[in-house]
Structure formats: structure tokens, C-alpha cells
Amino acid sequence: GQNIDQPTEMTATEGAIVQINCTYQTSGFNGLFWYQQHAGEAPTFLSYNVLDGLEEKGRFSSFLSRSKGYSYLLLKELQMKDSASYLCSGGYQKVTFGTGTKLQVIP
Amino acid sequence: DAGITQSPRYKITETGRQVTLMCHQTWSHSYMFWYRQDLGHGLRLIYYSAAADITDKGEVPDGYVVYRSKTENVPLSLESATRSQTSVYFCASSVGEEVPSEFFGPGTRLTVL
Numbered sequence: 164g165q166n167i168d169q170p171t172e173m174t175a176t177e178g179a180i181v182q183i184n185c186t187y188q189t190s191g192f193n194g195l196f197w198y199q200q201h202a203g204e205a206p207t208f209l210s211y212n213v214l215d216g217l218e219e220k221g222r223f224s225s226f227l228s229r230s231k232g233y234s235y236l237l238l239k240e241l242q243m244k245d246s247a248s249y250l251c252s253g254g255y256q257k258v259t260f261g262t263g264t265k266l267q268v269i270p
Numbered sequence: 271d272a273g274i275t276q277s278p279r280y281k282i283t284e285t286g287r288q289v290t291l292m293c294h295q296t297w298s299h300s301y302m303f304w305y306r307q308d309l310g311h312g313l314r315l316i317y318y319s320a321a322a323d324i325t326d327k328g329e330v331p332d333g334y335v336v337y338r339s340k341t342e343n344v345p346l347s348l349e350s351a352t353r354s355q356t357s358v359y360f361c362a363s364s365v366g367e368e369v370p371s372e373f374f375g376p377g378t379r380l381t382v383l
Contacts, residue, residue: 193367194368194369196369196370196371204376204377205360205374205375205376205377206313206360206371206374207374208369208371208372208373208374211368211369213368250312250313252313252370252371254370255367255370256301256318256320256326256367256370257315257318257326257328257329258315258370258371259315259329260305260312260313260314261312262310262311262312263312
């Protein structure tokens with residue numbers, strides 16, 4: 164089975180850097196995935212990690228440590244539009260999602 | 271327009287009624303998924319399909335039926351709706367196995383009275 168935990172809420176300042184953590188306990192793990200979801204909208208795929216290390220994609224980076232069951236999403240140069248929920252998920256086909264971290268970016 | 275669409279976007283029904291939610295994608299992606307999203311639970315997988323005529327249960331399949339006869343369509347049926355099935359339903363698709371749900375549809379908000 165899989166269990167994914169992430170903080171419920173976070174607040175950060177515009178222009179700053181924020182790190183959203185995700186821990187997981189899983190069997191049949193194939194990858195760790197991050198999504199962004201604005202209120203009232205569908206999730207949007209951001210990134211995935213299969214191997215340990217950091218994957219960078221513009222202002223967003225994602226890190227994975229399989230031995231520690233740990234991942235984080237790093238958002239740089241925060242913008243107001245980054246206010247959203249960030250969903251961590253893992254598994255293979257039968258993926259499990261965390262409940263999401265609601266990020267509020269303040270001026 | 272190309273992409274993944276869901277219909278209807280909003281549906282109100284009564285307990286015991288049969289309901290079908292539709293999902294259509296124009297990319298010919300092999301993998302398609304149905305999720306429900308509820309406060310406090312996040313996204314939960316109902317069913318997924320690796321190809322036409324191939325489906326498998328997810329985390330919360332009870333009360334739902336999925337039969338995918340064509341690559342581009344995957345209907346989700348509620349045989350006899352219950353109030354606990356009030357939720358937002360998302361369909362998703364992906365090209366391959368690497369990313370299980372790469373593209374999401376806009377969602378259907380279902381209310382069961």
C-alpha cells in the first residue's frame with residue numbers, strides 16, 4: 164500500500180523561495196509526481212522523479228530520495244499566480260495522491 | 271478542439287438513479303483514469319484503463335462501472351447513485367506508463383440528492 168503525507172497549508176512571500184515537502188511509504192513505487200491545482204480547476208502536471216536527485220524545470224524543481232521516502236517541490240521567484248494547491252503523488256498506474264498543500268503567496 | 275473533455279460539467283441527480291459521466295480525448299492516449307476528489311481525501315483513483323477493453327480497479331471502485339470500448343472514450347457509470355458519491359470527478363490520460371496521469375479533463379461536479 165501507499166501512504167503520502169504533505170503539509171496542509173503554507174504561506175510565502177512574493178519573490179521568495181518555498182519548499183513543499185512530501186513523505187511517502189509505498190510498495191510498488193515507480194515514480195513521484197507533482198501537480199498544481201488552482202481552486203475550482205483541474206490538476207496540472209508539473210514534474211516527476213524516478214531516480215534520486217533534483218529535476219529542474221524553470222522556476223520549479225523537484226527532488227527525490229528513494230531511500231528516505233522523501234521528496235520536495237521547490238518554487239523560486241514566487242509569483243501571485245503560484246497561489247494554488249500542490250499535490251504529491253506516487254506509485255505505478257494505481258497512483259496515490261496526498262491531500263495537497265495549499266500555498267498562499269502574499270505581497 | 272484537441273484535448274480531453276468531460277460531460278456533463280455539472281449534474282444533479284437523485285439517490286438510486288443511474289448516471290453516466292463521459293470522458294473523451296483526442297490524442298489517442300493509451301492510458302486513461304477516473305478520479306474523484308473530496309475535501310479531506312484528495313484525489314482517489316476509481317478505475318484506470320491501459321487500452322480499449324482493458325480496465326482495472328483503483329482505490330475506490332465500489333459503486334462504479336467502467337467499460338472502455340474505444341481508445342478515445344471512457345464512460346464512468348454509477349449504477350445506483352448514493353449521496354456518498356457526491357463529488358468532483360476528474361478524467362485523466364497519459365501517453366505511456368511513466369506518468370500515470372499527465373493530462374486532466376476539466377472535471378464533472380456531481381451532486382446526489
